[in-house]
Amino acid sequence: MTATRAVPAPRRSAARAGSAFLSAHPRARLALLLSAPLFWLGVVYIVALVLLLVTAFWSVDSFTGEITTEFTLDNIVEVVTGSLYQTVTLRTIGVALAVTVIDVALALPIAFFMAKVATPRMQRVLLIMVLTPLWASYLVKAYAWRSVLSQDGILEWLVSPFGGHTPGYGLPATIITLSYLWLPYVILPIYAGLERVPDSLLEASGDLGGRTWPTLRLVVLPLALPAIIAGTIFSFSLSLGDYITVNIVGGTSQMLGNLVYTNVGAANNLPLAAAIALIPIVIIFGYLFLVRRTGALDNL
Amino acid sequence: MMRMRNARRGATVGLALASVALLTACGTSGGGGGGGGDNEAATELGETEGQISILAWPGYVEDGSNDPAVDWVTPFEEQTGCEVTTKTFGTSDEALNLMKTGEYDVVSASGDASLRLVAGGDVAPVNTDLLENYDGIYDFLKDQAWNTVDGVNYGVPHGYGANLLMYNTDVITEEPTSWDVVFDKSGDYAGKVTAYDSPIYIADAALYLMAHEPDLGIENPYALDEEQLAAAVDLLKQQRENIGEYWSDYLKEVQSFQTGDTVVGTSWQVIQNVLEGEGGKTAVTLPAEEGATGWSDTWMISSEAKNPNCAYAWLDYISSPEANAAATSYFGEAPSSDAACEFREDCEAYHAGDADYASQIWYWTTPIEDCVDGRTDVKCTDYAAWTSAWQEIKG
Amino acid sequence: MTEAQPAIRLTGLTKEFGAVTAVDHVDLEIAAGEFFSMLGPSGSGKTTVLRLIAGFEQPTDGTIELFGEEVTKRAPFDRDVNTVFQDYALFPHMSVLDNVAYGLRVRGLGKKERNERARRALASVRLEQMADRKPSQLSGGQRQRVALARATVVEPKVLLLDEPLGALDLKLREQMQVELKQIQRELGITFIFVTHDQEEALTLSDRIAVFNAGRIEQLGTPAELYERPVSRFVADFVGTSNLFGPEHSLALLEREGHHSVRPEKMTVSTAGQSGEGVRNAAGTVVEAIYLGSGVRLVVDLDAGPRVSVLEQNVRGRARDDEHGDRVVVSWHDDDVVAVDGAAVGPQNPTPTAAVGSVFPGISG
Structure with a gap:
């Protein structure tokens, strides 16, 4: 062979040396890659949670509003034993469950249609339609529902000829509005989950003699279950923490979020607010613990 | 904390004759957590510092950035050379927290915040002799419980208004003379009654009980002992059955009166003005039978003010008839002086200067353990107790 | 003998996807008990024909008869044919046994009976010891055999196989070819086998249909195709x-x-x-x-x-x-x-490529 023309060797530089080092040391590479996000997660998230937890064990001077950093269980005891907190907690869980059930019932057929029936073009159109409401402000949507559900709103106008009436402001209005607000968050994971189910599995079921219902029950639902649970985590936890919607359309009802809000704002009692805020956190952790085994957390 | 409170109580006993010096020595700043200033009123003014930082309710400090026609800050800057930076707050408690940072020179405090600011040592006494425009201010606004502690002035009045009874004139054709339409007779409008969503609204119930349940012995709706508070809470729980919704955002109130979701409840003059502007079928009244609660705001100076001379300049400026008229008119409340009414068309709507009308108003003030009606044989329920009571009422 | 009655008869079978004709007036008779292969490059229409027979697609025109009975409009679950999918399509959340028993389960068989029959089917592909595993714990060849057992346990008259060996490595593929042939002999049912691998088709088939651009280019025994190709494409x-x-x-x-x-x-x-x-x-x-x-x-x-x-x-x-x-x-x-000099290769690669991209489910 003839001598090949020399290709110049890559220039030596500090960056190159650094890259070479990282290429040879995967652990260093990982550490460098993860340190910034981990720092963020650690400081902003974990520390904030821990501070919340710690604050719950402090108390506040009622007149000056100064926080007293002496350890006390008073807030926790009050939150656990106070009938107000029990009532509101039960109401909040009830609302969150109702919203979740409604959302799953609505999201399943929509997501199934999007993932398995619609043409790719239709699929994109539907996806955009599902996502569009997310571009509008939360407040705008909540106030829109306030106007829809009003005594002289569209709903009243629509149903009054049939003897129906708008539910007015209250818990039903809250459940309707929250269901609307969180629906995209439930559709999307279920859609993604169903999308991952190969069409051939549905065909295989039909091929083996499975009609529509057995196919849905034995193949689609079990495979979509983790995605459904992932969706319920969104609707459930978002409902659990909400206080704005209930303020706008909830009439006189209040949820845990309102108690936290009043205690941070009006009452200026951060420790009690922290103690109340622990209720939804405990509930959500309990829920996550329950669903952990289903593999739903991989679908988030 | 206990030490401070005992000190205060001790000081309260021999209140009237105590001199300024004595009070500031054993008064509010000693044990309080937040205060750091010397808490002595200035005796003379120096050169202005060139800037000032103001913490205020929305609409109190307008420099034309929201509406070019609404600007009373620029003339102040031109007159005094004090560059204004503004921060607004949404609730009295937010104001309280922000003042503790020591970042602000002056604050517009409502009665349910002012006493707490004083107690926390966050604001300093104000020497009203240094304020040219102080003399013109209505006497019935001066030396009140929410701006004066133990004879020491902690600020200048800004403006005031009453929490009025608003009603839908289609539903309630005759002007009510009593708050009973939202209490004992609220069942007639079940589901369409509204109330202000704040613990301070307990005072409205207490005011009603003051007139209708004399046996309870309520002298001041902000000084309730356990038993009196319980009675007010019971009344509010009965009322809740008929409440459609509570309001704290005044636009929400405007809308629900417009749509007919609400037909009767507490309101502000400014809300009526908005509704009238949009052709609403509502009216407001101050029921003579019980009177009403209301607010009276006070400009106060931080105990850690970095620009005390500009702060005094601002207090004086905002008390001047023209500026006061502009600010109170924009917000929708009565001004602090007759002279201000020369610059406003609508003073009558707000009953400005009408001492009889004003005497029917029980201005918001923070409920504290030391009963503000002067009782010493019982402990009154404080704001924290009111807050938890309010949460319990709402359920 | 049922020789007179073909297992499958396709008449004028046509399938259009939008502007693309994937299957173009195909007429075909497949005898009972035959090992029949459909051979062709990607996009030639062979898989679409298979899917039309299975009922996953509805033809634009033409009819499909199964042992003399027209099934053109019937749903997949109402046709006496079963499919072995290219990706096997095993249900990932079920055990191997449950997978094989699925067809019996949806037919309403009791648990005991269906498990017994599923075990027998697994034994016939020598996987009885894998019954309790999940499909993900099996090798490619084992999954292939499970898919085969699942499709045959319901005793179809015709078994459709869509490139079933495509995902296996060479050695395993050769081994499975032998097994497929054996199973077909044992069951005595019609196999319709789709492949793009001409060697596989030659090895296994009684007869082969070579597909090109939606049509059958040549139909014959392996020897006929090899020795006497009628067109440049087949050659x-x-x-x-x-x-x-x-x-x-x-x-x-x-x-x-x-x-x-x-x-x-x-x-x-x-x-x-x-x-x-x-x-x-x-x-x-x-x-x-x-x-x-x-x-x-x-x-x-x-x-x-x-x-x-x-x-x-x-x-x-x-x-x-x-x-x-x-x-x-x-x-x-x-x-x-x-x-015949007319055609070499897929004459019109552009539209056939479009079939694949617009309709991801369709290949071949």
């Missing part, structure tokens, strides 16, 4: 061929039209060969590729075309050609096959 797709256009045919073969000669029918020597019907052509070796069992020589003939010659690696083979050697290529007139 080229089934095995490799040296194709001579009209000009070269005239020069080298002294015949009119297109012709094909298989590489293994050609020999290479230094001096050429003589005899009745033997033709010689001189040329230069371009490449000699050692294949183990033989050597493939690429030779540029002086007369123009480039040909491929396959020499067996038999004992005594002494030649050791390399680039630039002068050689003579010889063949016999009897091994020259006249072919």
Whole structure:
């Protein structure tokens, strides 16, 4: 062979040396890659949670509003034993469950249609339609529902000829509005989950003699279950923490979020607010613990 | 904390004759957590510092950035050379927290915040002799419980208004003379009654009980002992059955009166003005039978003010008839002086200067353990107790 | 005998996807008990025909009969055919046993009976010890056998196999080919086998239909297809061929039209060969590729075309050609096959490629 023309060797530089080092040391590479996000997660998230937890064990001077950093269980005891907190907690869980059930019932057929029936073009159109409401402000949507559900709103106008009436402001209005607000968050994971189910599995079921219902029950639902649970985590936890919607359309009802809000704002009692805020956190952790085994957390 | 409170109580006993010096020595700043200033009123003014930082309710400090026609800050800057930076707050408690940072020179405090600011040592006494425009201010606004502690002035009045009874004139054709339409007779409008969503609204119930349940012995709706508070809470729980919704955002109130979701409840003059502007079928009244609660705001100076001379300049400026008229008119409340009414068309709507009308108003003030009606044989329920009571009422 | 009644009869079967005709008026009869292959490149329509028979797609036109009964409009679950999918389509959340028992379960069989029959089916593919595993814990070949057991346990009259061996490596594929043949013999049912691998099709099938651009290009036994391809497309797709256009045919073969000669029918020597019907052509070796069992020589003939010659690696083979050697290529007139010159390869690659991209489910 003839001598090949020399290709110049890559220039030596500090960056190159650094890259070479990282290429040879995967652990260093990982550490460098993860340190910034981990720092963020650690400081902003974990520390904030821990501070919340710690604050719950402090108390506040009622007149000056100064926080007293002496350890006390008073807030926790009050939150656990106070009938107000029990009532509101039960109401909040009830609302969150109702919203979740409604959302799953609505999201399943929509997501199934999007993932398995619609043409790719239709699929994109539907996806955009599902996502569009997310571009509008939360407040705008909540106030829109306030106007829809009003005594002289569209709903009243629509149903009054049939003897129906708008539910007015209250818990039903809250459940309707929250269901609307969180629906995209439930559709999307279920859609993604169903999308991952190969069409051939549905065909295989039909091929083996499975009609529509057995196919849905034995193949689609079990495979979509983790995605459904992932969706319920969104609707459930978002409902659990909400206080704005209930303020706008909830009439006189209040949820845990309102108690936290009043205690941070009006009452200026951060420790009690922290103690109340622990209720939804405990509930959500309990829920996550329950669903952990289903593999739903991989679908988030 | 206990030490401070005992000190205060001790000081309260021999209140009237105590001199300024004595009070500031054993008064509010000693044990309080937040205060750091010397808490002595200035005796003379120096050169202005060139800037000032103001913490205020929305609409109190307008420099034309929201509406070019609404600007009373620029003339102040031109007159005094004090560059204004503004921060607004949404609730009295937010104001309280922000003042503790020591970042602000002056604050517009409502009665349910002012006493707490004083107690926390966050604001300093104000020497009203240094304020040219102080003399013109209505006497019935001066030396009140929410701006004066133990004879020491902690600020200048800004403006005031009453929490009025608003009603839908289609539903309630005759002007009510009593708050009973939202209490004992609220069942007639079940589901369409509204109330202000704040613990301070307990005072409205207490005011009603003051007139209708004399046996309870309520002298001041902000000084309730356990038993009196319980009675007010019971009344509010009965009322809740008929409440459609509570309001704290005044636009929400405007809308629900417009749509007919609400037909009767507490309101502000400014809300009526908005509704009238949009052709609403509502009216407001101050029921003579019980009177009403209301607010009276006070400009106060931080105990850690970095620009005390500009702060005094601002207090004086905002008390001047023209500026006061502009600010109170924009917000929708009565001004602090007759002279201000020369610059406003609508003073009558707000009953400005009408001492009889004003005497029917029980201005918001923070409920504290030391009963503000002067009782010493019982402990009154404080704001924290009111807050938890309010949460319990709402359920 | 049911010989008179074909297992499958397709009449004028047509399937259009938008502007693309994936299957174009296919007529086909497949006898009961036959191992029938549909062979063709991607996009030739073979898989679509299979999916039409299974009922996953509805034809635009034409009819499908199953043992004389028209099933064109029936849903997949109402047709007595079963499919082995290219990706096996095993239910990932079920055990192997539950997968195999699925068809029996949806038919309402009791748990005991269906498990028993599923176990028997698993035993027939020698996987009884894997019954409790999940599909993800099996190797490719094992999944393949589970899919086979699942499809056969419901005793279909016709089994459709969509490139079932495509995902396996060579060794396993050869082994599975033998097994498939065995199973088909044991069950005695019709197998319709879709593949793009001509060697697989030749090995397994009783008859083969070569698909091109939605039509059947040629239908016949493996030997017929190989020895007597009717078109340049078949000659080229089934095995490799040296194709001579009209000009070269005239020069080298002294015949009119297109012709094909298989590489293994050609020999290479230094001096050429003589005899009745033997033709010689001189040329230069371009490449000699050692294949183990033989050597493939690429030779540029002086007369123009480039040909491929396959020499067996038999004992005594002494030649050791390399680039630039002068050689003579010889063949016999009897091994020259006249072919239809119309089409080579998928004539219209663009639309067929579009079928794949617009309808991801469809290939072949």
